Amino acid sequence: MLQTTDKHxxxxxxxxxxxxxxxYKSGGLHSGLRREKKDFGLLLSDxxxxxxxxxxxxxxQAAPLKVTQExxxxxxxxxxxxxxxxxxNACTGKEGLSNAYTMRQxxxxxxxxxxxxxxxxxxxxxxxxxxxxxxxxxCDQVVPTRTGAEDFQKSILTTDTCQKAACYQLAxxxxxxxxxxxxxxxxxxxxxxxxxxxxVTTDANIESCxxxxxxxxxxxxxxxxxxxxGETSTNDMVLTLANGEVNHQPLSPAHKDWSTFVQxxxxxxxxxxxxxxxxxxxxxxLVEVNVQGAYSHEEARIIAKKVVGSNLxxxxxxxxxxxxxxxxxxxxxxxxxxxPEACEVYIEDQxxxxxxxxxxxxxxEATKALRKxxxxxxxxxxxxxxxxxxxxxxxxxxxxxxxxxYRS
Amino acid sequence: MLQTTDKHxxxxxxxxxxxxxxxYKSGGLHSGLRREKKDFGLLLSDxxxxxxxxxxxxxxQAAPLKVTQExxxxxxxxxxxxxxxxxxNACTGKEGLSNAYTMRQxxxxxxxxxxxxxxxxxxxxxxxxxxxxxxxxxCDQVVPTRTGAEDFQKSILTTDTCQKAACYQLAxxxxxxxxxxxxxxxxxxxxxxxxxxxxVTTDANIESCxxxxxxxxxxxxxxxxxxxxGETSTNDMVLTLANGEVNHQPLSPAHKDWSTFVQxxxxxxxxxxxxxxxxxxxxxxLVEVNVQGAYSHEEARIIAKKVVGSNLxxxxxxxxxxxxxxxxxxxxxxxxxxxPEACEVYIEDQxxxxxxxxxxxxxxEATKALRKxxxxxxxxxxxxxxxxxxxxxxxxxxxxxxxxxYRS
Numbered sequence: 106m107l108q109t110t111d112k113h114x115x116x117x118x119x120x121x122x123x124x125x126x127x128x129y130k131s132g133g134l135h136s137g138l139r140r141e142k143k144d145f146g147l148l149l150s151d152x153x154x155x156x157x158x159x160x161x162x163x164x165x166q167a168a169p170l171k172v173t174q175e176x177x178x179x180x181x182x183x184x185x186x187x188x189x190x191x192x193x194n195a196c197t198g199k200e201g202l203s204n205a206y207t208m209r210q211x212x213x214x215x216x217x218x219x220x221x222x223x224x225x226x227x228x229x230x231x232x233x234x235x236x237x238x239x240x241x242x243x244c245d246q247v248v249p250t251r252t253g254a255e256d257f258q259k260s261i262l263t264t265d266t267c268q269k270a271a272c273y274q275l276a277x278x279x280x281x282x283x284x285x286x287x288x289x290x291x292x293x294x295x296x297x298x299x300x301x302x303x304x305v306t307t308d309a310n311i312e313s314c315x316x317x318x319x320x321x322x323x324x325x326x327x328x329x330x331x332x333x334x335g336e337t338s339t340n341d342m343v344l345t346l347a348n349g350e351v352n353h354q355p356l357s358p359a360h361k362d363w364s365t366f367v368q369x370x371x372x373x374x375x376x377x378x379x380x381x382x383x384x385x386x387x388x389x390x391l392v393e394v395n396v397q398g399a400y401s402h403e404e405a406r407i408i409a410k411k412v413v414g415s416n417l418x419x420x421x422x423x424x425x426x427x428x429x430x431x432x433x434x435x436x437x438x439x440x441x442x443x444x445p446e447a448c449e450v451y452i453e454d455q456x457x458x459x460x461x462x463x464x465x466x467x468x469x470e471a472t473k474a475l476r477k478x479x480x481x482x483x484x485x486x487x488x489x490x491x492x493x494x495x496x497x498x499x500x501x502x503x504x505x506x507x508x509x510x511y512r513s
Numbered sequence: 514m515l516q517t518t519d520k521h522x523x524x525x526x527x528x529x530x531x532x533x534x535x536x537y538k539s540g541g542l543h544s545g546l547r548r549e550k551k552d553f554g555l556l557l558s559d560x561x562x563x564x565x566x567x568x569x570x571x572x573x574q575a576a577p578l579k580v581t582q583e584x585x586x587x588x589x590x591x592x593x594x595x596x597x598x599x600x601x602n603a604c605t606g607k608e609g610l611s612n613a614y615t616m617r618q619x620x621x622x623x624x625x626x627x628x629x630x631x632x633x634x635x636x637x638x639x640x641x642x643x644x645x646x647x648x649x650x651x652c653d654q655v656v657p658t659r660t661g662a663e664d665f666q667k668s669i670l671t672t673d674t675c676q677k678a679a680c681y682q683l684a685x686x687x688x689x690x691x692x693x694x695x696x697x698x699x700x701x702x703x704x705x706x707x708x709x710x711x712x713v714t715t716d717a718n719i720e721s722c723x724x725x726x727x728x729x730x731x732x733x734x735x736x737x738x739x740x741x742x743g744e745t746s747t748n749d750m751v752l753t754l755a756n757g758e759v760n761h762q763p764l765s766p767a768h769k770d771w772s773t774f775v776q777x778x779x780x781x782x783x784x785x786x787x788x789x790x791x792x793x794x795x796x797x798x799l800v801e802v803n804v805q806g807a808y809s810h811e812e813a814r815i816i817a818k819k820v821v822g823s824n825l826x827x828x829x830x831x832x833x834x835x836x837x838x839x840x841x842x843x844x845x846x847x848x849x850x851x852x853p854e855a856c857e858v859y860i861e862d863q864x865x866x867x868x869x870x871x872x873x874x875x876x877x878e879a880t881k882a883l884r885k886x887x888x889x890x891x892x893x894x895x896x897x898x899x900x901x902x903x904x905x906x907x908x909x910x911x912x913x914x915x916x917x918x919y920r921s
Binding site: 162163164165166196197198231232338339416417420421423424426429430433434436437438439443444445458460461462463500501502504505506508509 | 570571572573574604605606639640746747824825828829831832834837838841842844845846847851852853866868869870871908909910912913914916917
């Protein structure tokens with residue numbers, strides 16, 4: 106639930122992608138890493154672009170993330186992002202790091218770019234080395250075009266059941282600026298799949314340092330607020346490119362359209378994040394938890410994520426059970442400030458808990474609401490003005506099935 | 514994994530219970546709260562006993578916990594503990610609090626005790642008022658005896674599939690001191706079952722303040738280190754009585770046998786905690802995670818609990834999958850200090866991960882080890898001398914089934 110003040114200034118571009126902003130090409134192909142599906146992708150900007158990225162908080166950070174960080178640190182510019190699926194190149198030691206550098210080098214040579222203009226991302230099984238012959242095939246044969254968005258979106262998927270894309274537009278100095286995104290991720294899975302990846306492109310004119318601030322603030326309220334199973338992978342990364350193809354005054358916090366720009370970027374991130382949560386392993390429903398009246402925005406986000414991540418809430422949603430007890434159980438368990446007597450819980454529009462005790466409510470109505478494929482839980486507190494949202498999915502037999510299957 | 518220095522001084526009393534220490538009686542009966550099973554219990558000391566307790570950290574603390582805290586605060590002595598199952602008396606407002614006081618009063622009158630010598634505990638459905646006619650039946654008819662341990666153990670159960678008891682002995686000043694315990698808990702469940710309860714009795718001579726310190730230190734390494742589903746209930750409580758029936762010098766940190774006493778109490782708590790984890794909802798296996806070489810004991814415990822609580826590790830154990838990736842995923846995700854290059858992971862006796870990369874190991878041997886009903890995971894770090902253990906269970910179809918079933 107983005108509390109946008111500038112919603113009227115932002116429009117959603119239905120069917121928009123990472124190629125909707127001006128000056129980008131992409132492509133994807135089957136290099137042989139996966140059996141049949143596309144497994145190798147490239148995103149290319151016509152010109153060097155400002156860039157920003159956030160990475161997994163895991164102590165076990167995969168090789169491609171290290172190489173990408175090095176690229177960005179070198180010049181704060183990127184022009185190409187190369188991605189493979191199937192093999193995550195994580196927990197692969199020195200050989201893995203060397204392979205990630207090689208992958209970067211091959212793309213740099215092919216497109217005549219300095220290596221530090223190339224970012225690298227991988228997703229898939231951890232603990233296995235990249236088959237470099239197939240990576241070479243991908244680097245040699247991938248053809249970025251203005252219409253290659255779908256190929257790119259498909260090439261980054263692993264166990265995802267669907268492609269994930271989003272696009273929104275705003276005006277900056279009267280010019281239309283577009284922000285598009287692609288993402289993948291549905292859990293860490295059979296056998297050891299890693300990763301949530303997000304790629305956001307824009308034709309806005311903005312320095313990398315400001316882009317980084319904008320991205321960081323969006324991430325905290327979007328990708329960082331989804332949970333499928335409470336896990337963090339070795340390869341999680343969200344990367345943003347801004348190539349400045351639109352001719353407006355450079356964006357910075359001093360620009361009158363700054364706030365609208367950040368809000369638009371957040372809508373893109375939030376849209377992608379919800380698509381990931383909805384596509385969680387075994388999930389049948391998207392669950393959205395809104396918290397209002399918390400001590401701070403941060404505490405609101407903590408509570409929302411605690412509730413949406415609770416196995417008991419997740420199974421109750423799967424069972425279409427208006428189980429207020431599990432919701433307040435999760436709220437009570439959080440470290441945030443909560444006065445139980447002043448806590449109200451709504452499942453969809455039904456007040457189910459108030460003043461420390463359960464309310465009379467129509468079980469029938471509640472069950473009907475829980476039958477929908479999107480379920481909203483609202484929690485009203487009285488600690489302050491903090492609000493926040495988190496997204497997740499239900500916990501189903503299929504989650505256990507997918508994750509209990511033997512690897513081989 | 515208790516690192517006892519005094520293990521040779523401590524002996525386990527097979528078949529021992531809360532009545533093994535001198536000077537206690539207990540009883541349990543069917544008062545009508547549950548359909549057929551016992552639902553009302555009483556634990557009674559011959560004389561006023563020193564006491565100590567720890568309570569749920571949930572913001573939503575149930576009425577009986579408030580009354581028990583008041584009793585203990587009044588005189589630091591307890592002589593009786595009254596417990597009902599089926600209805601937790603949580604989220605019940607003023608009426609619930611008044612009912613808990615009444616329950617305490619009835620027991621006080623029946624056994625001619627000051628009300629503040631009586632503790633109250635409840636477990637079961639939250640959000641419902643206690644049917645006081647049945648509570649009156651229980652208070653009037655429960656008969657504590659020297660042989661009533663089983664009746665008591667049964668009366669406190671809800672969805673547990675088995676009784677939980679443990680008993681250990683040590684020598685203090687050359688006299689045998691006994692510590693016995695009973696517990697219940699297997700998850701928070703259909704519809705909103707609350708609670709882990711633990712009761713520990715001893716005939717040791719010890720002031721309440723020292724008993725509280727001993728209990729607190731044991732809890733952190735036992736009950737607080739188990740997780741079935743990461744939830745904390747409104748009614749969780751562990752209560753200890755020490756009636757001083759054994760004639761030794763009062764125990765305090767200055768006493769030469771203090772350390773042995775604390776270690777014995779910890780063995781009792783650890784034993785009960787493991788029984789609870791093993792009896793987790795839908796569980797087929799007990800999982801024990803040992804962490805060595807962490808920056809501190811606290812960080813070791815945090816990592817151990819993170820791993821044992823990971824849905825992905827839990828499903829892998831259920832699937833008998835030697836999935837090192839999920840283990841290091843959980844280790845990497847924790848906030849504790851971890852150097853990935855110096856982390857070793859063992860599943861049972863097999864080294865599966867070392868120096869940042871997976872090891873060659875026999876999948877066959879590993880799967881065989883995972884077929885056992887107790888699975889041990891060891892994680893060796895190089896940050897310092899901290900060690901810690903956590904216990905949990907696997908995540909199965911039955912967990913989802915139990916918790917997705919509709920309440921009515």
